[in-house]
Amino acid sequence: MAEQTYTDQEFKVIGTRPRRPDGVDKVTGRARYGADAFAPGQLVARVLRSPHAHATIKKIDTSKAEKMKGVKAVITSADLPDLTEGNRGNFDILENCMARGRALYHGHAVAAVAAIDEPTARKALKAIKVEYKVLPHVTDVDAAMADDAPIVQPHVQQDGKPSNIANVSQFGHGDVDGGFAEADVVIEKSYKTEQTHQGYIEPHACLASVGPDGQGELWVTTQGHFTFRTVCAQLLGMDIAKLKVTSSEIGGGFGGKTHVWMEPLALALSRKANRPVKLVMGRDEVFMGSGPTCSTSMDVKIGAKKDGTITAAEATLRYQDGPYPGPWGMLGAMTSFACYDLPNVKTVAYDVLVNRPKVAAYRAPSAPMAAFGVESTMDLVAEAIGMDPVDFRIQNAAKEGTRASYGPTYGPIGIGPTLDAVKNHPHMQAKLGPNQGRGMACGFWFNFGGQTCTDLNIGTDGTVNLTVGTVDVGGARASMSLIAAEELGISYDKVKCNIGDTASLGHNDTTEGSRGTFSSGMATIFAARAAVDVLKQRAALMWEIDVDDIEWKDGAAHAQGVAHSNLAPLTLEEIAKKSPQTGGPIAGHNEVVADGAGVSFASHICDVEVDPETGSTRVLRYTVVQDAGKAIHPAYVEGQFQGAAAQGIGWALNEEYVYGEDGRLQNPSFLDYRIPVCSDLPFIDTEILEIPNPNHPYGIRGVGETSIVPPLAAISNAVSNAVGVRLDHIPMSPPRVLKAIKDGNGA
Amino acid sequence: MSGVQVSTTINGDVEEFVCHPGETLLDVLRNRLGLIGAKEGCGTGDCGACSVTVDGELVCSCLVLGAEVEGRKVTTVEGLADGNKLHPLQEQFLDNAALQCGICTPGFLVAAKALLDRNPDPTEEEIRYALAGNLCRCTGYDKIVRAVDAAAKDLRAEAKKAAKKKAAKKAKKA
Numbered sequence: 001m002a003e004q005t006y007t008d009q010e011f012k013v014i015g016t017r018p019r020r021p022d023g024v025d026k027v028t029g030r031a032r033y034g035a036d037a038f039a040p041g042q043l044v045a046r047v048l049r050s051p052h053a054h055a056t057i058k059k060i061d062t063s064k065a066e067k068m069k070g071v072k073a074v075i076t077s078a079d080l081p082d083l084t085e086g087n088r089g090n091f092d093i094l095e096n097c098m099a100r101g102r103a104l105y106h107g108h109a110v111a112a113v114a115a116i117d118e119p120t121a122r123k124a125l126k127a128i129k130v131e132y133k134v135l136p137h138v139t140d141v142d143a144a145m146a147d148d149a150p151i152v153q154p155h156v157q158q159d160g161k162p163s164n165i166a167n168v169s170q171f172g173h174g175d176v177d178g179g180f181a182e183a184d185v186v187i188e189k190s191y192k193t194e195q196t197h198q199g200y201i202e203p204h205a206c207l208a209s210v211g212p213d214g215q216g217e218l219w220v221t222t223q224g225h226f227t228f229r230t231v232c233a234q235l236l237g238m239d240i241a242k243l244k245v246t247s248s249e250i251g252g253g254f255g256g257k258t259h260v261w262m263e264p265l266a267l268a269l270s271r272k273a274n275r276p277v278k279l280v281m282g283r284d285e286v287f288m289g290s291g292p293t294c295s296t297s298m299d300v301k302i303g304a305k306k307d308g309t310i311t312a313a314e315a316t317l318r319y320q321d322g323p324y325p326g327p328w329g330m331l332g333a334m335t336s337f338a339c340y341d342l343p344n345v346k347t348v349a350y351d352v353l354v355n356r357p358k359v360a361a362y363r364a365p366s367a368p369m370a371a372f373g374v375e376s377t378m379d380l381v382a383e384a385i386g387m388d389p390v391d392f393r394i395q396n397a398a399k400e401g402t403r404a405s406y407g408p409t410y411g412p413i414g415i416g417p418t419l420d421a422v423k424n425h426p427h428m429q430a431k432l433g434p435n436q437g438r439g440m441a442c443g444f445w446f447n448f449g450g451q452t453c454t455d456l457n458i459g460t461d462g463t464v465n466l467t468v469g470t471v472d473v474g475g476a477r478a479s480m481s482l483i484a485a486e487e488l489g490i491s492y493d494k495v496k497c498n499i500g501d502t503a504s505l506g507h508n509d510t511t512e513g514s515r516g517t518f519s520s521g522m523a524t525i526f527a528a529r530a531a532v533d534v535l536k537q538r539a540a541l542m543w544e545i546d547v548d549d550i551e552w553k554d555g556a557a558h559a560q561g562v563a564h565s566n567l568a569p570l571t572l573e574e575i576a577k578k579s580p581q582t583g584g585p586i587a588g589h590n591e592v593v594a595d596g597a598g599v600s601f602a603s604h605i606c607d608v609e610v611d612p613e614t615g616s617t618r619v620l621r622y623t624v625v626q627d628a629g630k631a632i633h634p635a636y637v638e639g640q641f642q643g644a645a646a647q648g649i650g651w652a653l654n655e656e657y658v659y660g661e662d663g664r665l666q667n668p669s670f671l672d673y674r675i676p677v678c679s680d681l682p683f684i685d686t687e688i689l690e691i692p693n694p695n696h697p698y699g700i701r702g703v704g705e706t707s708i709v710p711p712l713a714a715i716s717n718a719v720s721n722a723v724g725v726r727l728d729h730i731p732m733s734p735p736r737v738l739k740a741i742k743d744g745n746g747a
Numbered sequence: 748m749s750g751v752q753v754s755t756t757i758n759g760d761v762e763e764f765v766c767h768p769g770e771t772l773l774d775v776l777r778n779r780l781g782l783i784g785a786k787e788g789c790g791t792g793d794c795g796a797c798s799v800t801v802d803g804e805l806v807c808s809c810l811v812l813g814a815e816v817e818g819r820k821v822t823t824v825e826g827l828a829d830g831n832k833l834h835p836l837q838e839q840f841l842d843n844a845a846l847q848c849g850i851c852t853p854g855f856l857v858a859a860k861a862l863l864d865r866n867p868d869p870t871e872e873e874i875r876y877a878l879a880g881n882l883c884r885c886t887g888y889d890k891i892v893r894a895v896d897a898a899a900k901d902l903r904a905e906a907k908k909a910a911k912k913k914a915a916k917k918a919k920k921a
Contacts, residue, residue, distance in 0.1 A: 019841045026849035027837040029784020029824040033850055036783040118774075119767065199884045201788040201796055202850040251786070251850025252884050283789040474847030474885055635844035639886055643847060646887030670793035670882060678888040679872075679879040 013485050014698065017635045018492050020478040026249075033249045034205030034221030039276035042207065043072050043114040045269050046121040047262065047279070048128055049289060050103030050110055053137035053355040053663025054150065057101055057130060060111055065127040070120040073273035074128070076111045077101070080268055083237050092324040094235050096358045097264050103132070104152065104323040105355045106664045107288025109262070114269040114277045137355040137663040138164070141320035142297050144354045152323050152353040164353040166325030169333045171406045172314075172346035179312025179344030183303030185384045191373040193712065193730040195295040195320065195657035198362045199647070199675045202251020203286045208266035209276040215242045216267060221250050223257045223471055224510025229502045235264045236271070243267075246501040247471045254647070255361030258510045261290045287668035291360025292657060294319040294328050300336075300373040302381050308395045310381075312344040313337050313405075317370055321351045322358040328366045334406035335709075336370035338444035339393070339415050339601060341402040355663055361512060363644060364445040364705035368651065368712050372730055375441035375713030380726065389717070390428075393442060393603075394419045414627025414691045415442060415601035421687055422603045427623040436609045436620065439717025443602045443709025447702035448513025449594030453506035454523035456484060456531050458586040462573030464488065466527075467500040468520040469508025473704075474643075475636035476516045482632055483521050483698070487528035489555030490572055506591050514702030517632055518693075519594035525697050531588030538582045539570045596695025597702060602626035604645065604710040608718040615738035617653050617719055623685040629693040629701030641707045642684040648711025650676045656731050751814040757782070758826030766813035772806075773797045775813035776823060784824035784853040788882065795881030798854035799823045805861040807880075824853035827860065835901040836860055836894070845894035847885035854881050859895045867903055871896065 025031040050057075062074040077100040084090040094100075098109045111128050115121040136150035143149055144164040151162045158165050180186055202221055210216035216238060222228050225247040233240045250257060266279040281290065301314045315336045319329040329349030337345050347370075382392035397416045403409050422428065422440055432438060455467040466484045470476065477497040485492045509515070532552045539557035540547040543564070551558045556569040579586050607621040624641040631637040654674055658666040667673045692699025712730050720726045725740045750765035757780065766775050771790075776782040776799070785808050788794035792807040799808045800822045801815075827834045836856050839845070846852040855878060862869060862877040869877065874895050875888070883891060 017844070020844070022849075023841040023846070024833070024837075026846055026852055027824075027833065027840050027856060028828060029782070029853045031849055032783065033786065035777075035787065038778075119769075200848070200850075201794055201882055201884055202786065202848070203788070249850075250848060251788075252848045254884070280787075283791065283794075475844065633844075635890075636847070639844055639847050639890060642887035642889045643885045647884065669791055670789045671791065675882060675884060676887075677879040677882065678892065679875040681875075681888055683892070684887050684889050 011486060013482050013492055014632055015634060017633060018478060020475050021481055021497060022472065022477050031249045033202055033251045035280045037207040037219045037248065039207060039209060042276040042278050043116060043273055044118045044121050045112055045114045045266055045277045045279040046125050047109045047265065047285065048111040048125045049285065050099065050106060050108040052103055052132055052134050053106045053139065054135040055103045055132040056135060057099060057103060057110060058133055059131040061129040062111060065113060065124040068120065068124050068127060070116040071113055071124045072116065072275060073114040073269045074111065074124065075265065075268050075272060079272065080235070080264065083235065090231065090234055093231060093260050096324060097260065097262060105357050107285065107357060109265065109289060112265045112269060114273050139354050139356050139659045139663055141295055141318050141352050141354065144352050145318065152355060156325065156353060165350050166321060166353055167329055167351040169330035169349045170347065171333050173403060174344030176312045176314050176344045176346045180303040182311040184306045185381060186301065186303040187377055187380045187384060188299065188301040189377055189380065189728060190299045191376065191728045193296045193369045193372060195292050195356065196651045196655045197287055197292040197673065198254035198256035200252025200254060200256055203281040203283060204261055204290055205280040206263050206266050207276060207278045208263065208270045210267050210271040212274060214238060218243065218245045218263060218267065219248055220245060220263055221248050221257060223250065223253045223473065223512060226469060226502050226507045227510045228260055228263060231260045232264050232267055236267055244501055244503045247499055250471050250473055253473055254363045255365060255512060256291060258512050259291055259360045283670060284668040287673060288665055289357060291322065291358050293362035293365060294321060294359050294369065296320065296369040298370065298373045300377045302377045304381050304385055306385050308385060308387050308392050310340060310342055310396045313342050315347045315370065315373060317347065317349040319349060319351055319366060320354050320356065322356045323353055324358045325351050325353065326359055328359060331366035332370040335367040335444055336374050337405035339398060339442045340396045341398045342405055345405045347405065363647065363708040367443065367445055367709045368648065371441065371443050371709045372712035372716060375710065376716055376728065379717045390419060390423050390440060394423065410599065411694055412691055413599055413601060414689055417689050417691060418601055418603040418625045418627060421625045421689060422605055425605060425623055427605045427621055427685065430607065430621060432607065435612060435722055436607060437718045437720070437722025438605065438607050439714045439721055440603060440605045441710040441713035441717060443706055445514065445600050445706040445709060447518065447597040447600055448515045449519045449597040450509035450515055451507055452519040452523040452594050453508055453591040454520060454527045455500070455505060456524070456527040456588040458531060458576050460576055460579060462494065462576040464495045466495055466497045466524060467505060468497065468524065469500050469505040470511040470516040470520045471499055473511060473516065474639060475633060478636065479517045479632040480520060480524050483524045484528050487525055488532065488572060489553065514704040515597065518597055518696060518700045518702040521632065521698065521700055522594045522696060523590040523592050526590035526592060527588040529588065530590060531586060534586050534588065535572060535575050538575050538579060538586065541582045542570060542575070542578060543567055598629050598693025598695060600627055600701045600706040602706045602710055604714040606714040606718045608715060608722055610719055610722045610737060612741065615734035615741065617732060617737065619649055619682055621682060624707050625687040625689065626703065626707050627689045627691050627701065628703045629696065630690055630699040631688050632700065634688060637688055637703050638686045640703045641686045644705065644707035645684050645711055646676055646681060648708045649681065649715065652712045652715040652730055652732060654731050654733055656733065753814055753817050755816045755819055755821060757821045758823060768814060770813045771809050772811040772813050772816055773808040776808060782823050782825050786850055786853065795858060796851050796854040798857040798881065800857060800861055803864065805858055824856050827856055834860065836898040839894040839898040839901065843890045843894035843897060845886065845890040851881060851883045855883065855891055863899055863902055867899060867906070869899060
C-alpha cells in the first residue's frame, strides 16, 4: 500500500446511518437463522450427555436404541475414527464433540441419534445405556493447581509430570523489582472472577447432509463457515471442496460461534443414515456443552511515586480453560497492562485445566478479567497517593511510541484521548446521592485482520452485487455496502451485499477479533478499485481514447485534457449497460491477508446505587468512550459499544456458572443464569472517537470487542466507592456485596 | 402417537393442523406451518424470542400447547405488517438500528405491539418493564427502547389523524 495519511479524509456516504439491507427480512420474520432451514426427508438429531463431571466410559450399549422404530442412526465415538494425524488442536475438537472413553465435564457428549422426529429421538436417547466409572473431579482454578488435584488430561505435563497447568506465558520488560523499590506506594491485591457465557439468544443449530458419494452440505449458525468447513472435513475424512458450508443468519455469537461444537456429529449421523439431519442444541446444552469464558484468579501489584508516576507493575494470572488448553492465559498476560506506559512490567499467566466445558472466545477474550484486577488496583494506588483516578490514568497512559507491555511499539492510539473525553464528560459532573458511587476504568483490545476474500460484480443495470466471506453479526452488510458505494461513487441503495458460502469465495478467516469491517472493508475497497480499473478500460473502449486519460470521479468516468473536452462523463450505469459489447461482465475481486489491524482503547464511566439492605446494585448511568478509528455506520458502532457494556454489566453484577460439589453445573438456564433484561439497564451513552488506523485505507480499527473490557472494573470501582469497601470478586452479586459490607473488606 | 386436530386463526387466516398432544405452539408454528419468525431461544419461557399473542394476550409460544389454540386467534411477527406496509414498530426498529443479530427482534416486536395496544403512551420505565421478558444480548436495549418510544409517537399521530378524519367525515355527513 502506498504511504499516505488517512486523517481528515472526505467521505460522501461513510459515516451516514442508512437502514441495513437485511433489515426488512429481520423485522418480518423472514430471515433464516440456524434452526430455520428444512430439507426434504430431514431427520431430527439429539445428543446424549454425561451426567458426571469426570468419568471413565466403560461401555455404551446402543443396540436397543438402534432397533427402535423411526431411529435411523446412532453414533458414538466409535463412528468418529481419529483422522487428526497428530494435530492436537483437531483432536481436542473431535474429543470435545464426543467423549472418547472418558467424559471430561458435566454435559460432555457421549452418543447421538437421528430419528424421524423429536419425540422418537428423545426416546432413543433414553434407551442408550452407558456404564460410567466416576473419577475424582476438579472445577476450581486454584484447586486445580494444587499438587494433589485430580488430573484432567494425563498427556499435559509440567517438568515431566502430569499437571493441570497447560501453558505458562510471560510478557514484560524492564526491571520490575528495581521499579517497586523506587515506588513510594506499592499496592498488591488478589482478585477472582467467575465463569460466564456469551449468552447468544440463538442456540447452536445446523442442518447437515452427506451422501454416499462423499459430498456434503452444512447449513450452520457460525462466525466462521470456512473454518468450520476445514475442521469438519478433516475430522470426517472428506475433501474440503466437497463440503459446502453456508452460514445462516447468526443469532449472536460473541466468540462462542467461532468453535466447532457439534457439527461433525450431525454430518456423521447424516452420512450414516443417508438423510439430511437437523441438530439444534437446547439452552441447557448451550450452557453445558458449548464454551463459556474462563473463570480466573489473579494477583496484581502496582507501584507508584507520590507524583503519580507508575514505577513498576506486575500480574500473575490463572485462567481456567476447561479440559482443553487455549490461548486464554496468554491473552490475559498480553492485555493486562496494555493501556499504560510502563518502564518496568511483568505478567505471568497460567492456563489451567479443569472439569468444566471447553472454554471459548468471548468478546475480547481474557481481557476483561485482567482489566478488572489491574483497573481495581489502579484505583487503589490513586487513592493511596491522593490523586484523582482519571488524572492518574492520564499521567500514565500509553501513547504513540510507547513500548507496549506485550512487546510492540504503539503507533497513533486512542487511550489518552478517551481519558481526556472522560475527564470532560458531563457524566463526571452528575450529582451522586446516598449509597451511590462512581467508577471508571480503561480497556484495550488488539483487533485482528486475517485472510479475506471478496467479490464485487456489476450488473448491466449498474447495480452491484458485493459478496463477502465474513458473517454479518450486527449490521456488517450495511457497512460493506457503504464502503462499496463510497469507492464506486454510487448510492448506497445500488449495492446489494451478500454473505458468500464456502463454494462461492476463497477462504475467509473466522469473523473474530473485530475483523469484519476492518478486513472485509479493506478487501471491498480493493475489489471496488479493481472494478473501477475495468470500468475505466471499458470507457476508454467506448470513447476510443487512452485509458490513462480517464479519471474516475463521483461514479463516472471523466475524460481528461482539452482534447477530450467534448466527451461528457460516462456513468457507471452507462458503462455497465454497454458491458456485453465491450468485453463482458465487469467485476472486481480481492484476496488479502488484512494486516495492520489497529489496536483499540476504551474508557468507561459508571454510576451505581447499592441497596445496603439487600446488596443489590443498580446501574444508574453508564458512558462508553471508545476509539473506532473510523465509524462506517455510526449507529451500529454505538450498538457495539452499548451491547458490549451491557454484557460487561451482566458479568460484573450477576452472571456466573455455579457448580455443585458433585461437579455438576447448577444453573444451565436463562432463569438461573440471569443476563441483564431491559428493566435492569439505563440508556447507555456513547462517544465515538476517530483516531484513524494508519494501516487501513479508511482508518478503520474494528469496534466490536474493546468495550466489554472496562465494565467489570468500572462497576467494581463504582460499587466499592458506593459502599466504602473494596470489592474483589466478580460477579458482585447481592450476597457477595452484603458479605463485603459486613466483613468490611472484599468478599 | 395419535394426533390432535386443531382449527384456529393465525394472522387472520384460518389454519387447520394436526399435532401431537404434547407439541408446543412454537413447534407447530415453525415446523408445521412454516412460520419461522418465532424463535426458540430457551424453550422454558425465559427469553421471549417465541413471543406471540393469543386472543391479544402476550404469551411465550414455547409454553403453550398447539392443541390449546383451538378456536382462538394467534398473531405472530408475520402478521404485524399490513400487506406491504410495515408496522410503525418495524419501521422504527429499522430507523433506530434497534437490532443487531435480529434473533430476538420478532419477539420484541410482538411484545412491544402488545404493550402499545394497551398503553399507547408508555413512559421509558413502562417500556422497559413491558419488555423485561424478552432477552436481547446484542444491543443493551438502548436503541430498542428508543424505537418503541418513537413508534408509540407515530401510532399516536396516526390515531389522531384518523380521529380527525373521522370527525371531519361525520361533520360533513351532518
